[in-house]
Amino acid sequence: MSAVPSSYSLSATRRRLRDRFGDGALRGITLAAALAAVVLLGAIVWKVLDLAWPAMSKYGIAFLWGETWDPVRREFGALPFIYGTAVSSGLALLIATPLSIAIALWLSELAPRGFRGIVGSLVEMLAAIPSVVLGLWGILVLGPYLGQHLEPWLHDKLGFIPIFGGPSATGTGIFTAALILTIMIVPIIASICRELFLQVPSELEEGALALGATRWEMVRGVILPATRTGIAAAIILGLGRALGEAIAVTQVIGGGTAIVRNIFGPGDTLASKIAASYQGADPIEQSALLYLAAILLVIGLLTNFAAQVIVRRFDPLREGR
Amino acid sequence: MSVLAHDTSLRPSGGLRRRRIVNRIMEGIGTGAALVAVAVLVLVIVSVAVRAAPALSWDFFTKEPSLFGAGGGISSALIGSALIVGMATAMALPVGVLIAIYLTEFAPRQVAGSIQLVLDVLNGLPTIVTGVFVYGLLVIGHGQSGYAGAFALAVVMLPLVARAAQETLLLVPSALREASLALGVSRWRTVVGVILPTTFGGILTGTVLAVARAAGETAPLLFATSIFSPSVSTDVTKALPNIPVLIFQYSEQPDKALHEQAWGAALVLMAFVLIASLGAKALLASSRRKLGQ
Numbered sequence: 001m002s003a004v005p006s007s008y009s010l011s012a013t014r015r016r017l018r019d020r021f022g023d024g025a026l027r028g029i030t031l032a033a034a035l036a037a038v039v040l041l042g043a044i045v046w047k048v049l050d051l052a053w054p055a056m057s058k059y060g061i062a063f064l065w066g067e068t069w070d071p072v073r074r075e076f077g078a079l080p081f082i083y084g085t086a087v088s089s090g091l092a093l094l095i096a097t098p099l100s101i102a103i104a105l106w107l108s109e110l111a112p113r114g115f116r117g118i119v120g121s122l123v124e125m126l127a128a129i130p131s132v133v134l135g136l137w138g139i140l141v142l143g144p145y146l147g148q149h150l151e152p153w154l155h156d157k158l159g160f161i162p163i164f165g166g167p168s169a170t171g172t173g174i175f176t177a178a179l180i181l182t183i184m185i186v187p188i189i190a191s192i193c194r195e196l197f198l199q200v201p202s203e204l205e206e207g208a209l210a211l212g213a214t215r216w217e218m219v220r221g222v223i224l225p226a227t228r229t230g231i232a233a234a235i236i237l238g239l240g241r242a243l244g245e246a247i248a249v250t251q252v253i254g255g256g257t258a259i260v261r262n263i264f265g266p267g268d269t270l271a272s273k274i275a276a277s278y279q280g281a282d283p284i285e286q287s288a289l290l291y292l293a294a295i296l297l298v299i300g301l302l303t304n305f306a307a308q309v310i311v312r313r314f315d316p317l318r319e320g321r
Numbered sequence: 322m323s324v325l326a327h328d329t330s331l332r333p334s335g336g337l338r339r340r341r342i343v344n345r346i347m348e349g350i351g352t353g354a355a356l357v358a359v360a361v362l363v364l365v366i367v368s369v370a371v372r373a374a375p376a377l378s379w380d381f382f383t384k385e386p387s388l389f390g391a392g393g394g395i396s397s398a399l400i401g402s403a404l405i406v407g408m409a410t411a412m413a414l415p416v417g418v419l420i421a422i423y424l425t426e427f428a429p430r431q432v433a434g435s436i437q438l439v440l441d442v443l444n445g446l447p448t449i450v451t452g453v454f455v456y457g458l459l460v461i462g463h464g465q466s467g468y469a470g471a472f473a474l475a476v477v478m479l480p481l482v483a484r485a486a487q488e489t490l491l492l493v494p495s496a497l498r499e500a501s502l503a504l505g506v507s508r509w510r511t512v513v514g515v516i517l518p519t520t521f522g523g524i525l526t527g528t529v530l531a532v533a534r535a536a537g538e539t540a541p542l543l544f545a546t547s548i549f550s551p552s553v554s555t556d557v558t559k560a561l562p563n564i565p566v567l568i569f570q571y572s573e574q575p576d577k578a579l580h581e582q583a584w585g586a587a588l589v590l591m592a593f594v595l596i597a598s599l600g601a602k603a604l605l606a607s608s609r610r611k612l613g614q
Contacts, residue, residue, distance in 0.1 A: 019507030026509040030423030102354035130537025214344035244447025304445035
């Protein structure tokens, strides 16, 4: 104890002061950063609504079900794009949901140990491919293939159902867009579902197997019911991604302002219409496009918010985080 | 776990043989689905690589795009992309790490929960909406610019960096934190001197993943920096050429020579993104091991 220098008490006070200041400063700076994130989200909402305001007050709520988009006659309605968004995203979910759940089940329950990690990261790599690259592939490789082979075949076999109309010549259309969206959202849904399935207590799984259930019966009776809400949240997150994807969809959907029942026909989604038309548009059409952006913002906020609330409320994984 | 209460599916039903067959079919579907996913990945990578091959040459990386289709390279877009993504990282990384420190070290539970919600919603927002936001904030009245593009990408990166940093901060053993505090070290010194250094690997991983994501983002840049001259430029107050927008614009053209350039640029972009994310994953695994997980 005698080794303590005489100046100890002085420097200790000074240090305490400095520490108190440092603690306060760090707390203040980090709090400011956290608030900045909140302000950023608020600013995005405010700015986009602000930009859309002139069109919103001009066209009113009827814009939502207006069926024509005619820049020349200055008539604008969002319905064709809401329809395009709903059909392309809906179709993508329809294909992606069973596919991704099957992949997740394979990865969590069936895959041999050595494959599990490799295939898992390959599926995640699929999510990392930039959308513009996927779109390029869609327009130059997938589209022409679909237009020449799959679409005529489907039209032949199922043409009596009106949605399978005449194939598109170039291979661009809502169907191609839906397939590209499927490729984008499968890895998202699959990786969330895999995490969920891995969290199911193994005693429950083993209990079911011990009672004589086959693997599939165990999946259907234990795993799927236990993770139902989590799967729903994963699907909504995938939907959010599909609704908001602009670039890849713009590249492959063909562009159009009519509501076409044929899924091989051209169309546009909210996001793709903005991306495709903004630069060439005159100020009046631009303001209508900003209205579309505001609709997309609201839909994006709602789907995301819903998914996060479901995840937080029901998912034991997130507890305590 | 009340969902497990209904027992219908566990009751033996029908012959064992039929149940085995159903089981086999379902297992087959699972395996098939996994194969399809891997096949699509391979298909995309191979077809991009095959079509890009003729475009790749030394000139492709070092020359500016020529004004008339054939020939020329993507050097200006490479430099522009590097600048934009670099600036975006410089904006998003410090703020993201600070947010993560606040969430793990200071925030009360409730507050932390709502800020995380904000980050997750921000992360899921359509990126074209981010583009429109930046357009309204920085482009109207000022014109397109490299820094507007960088800001747009920073908005995309921020939630990714913050969440990744938070996950690593949570992995720091509490014994380390407590030991430091017990020695009389102040809170901020503990954070700066003890906790942050141990999370370096994890934060780096998160940043690399965010960079990989941002490098391929096209929609936000479409509004911020898409009308550019093809020559090399480092002036961030003007619109900068960049890879994603170049691929997008070339893919919309009917010209075959431009398609070839687009394939080349797509391969470069895809290779960068995939290698970066694979590298980040490997890094993450090793840094987790170091933290004794």
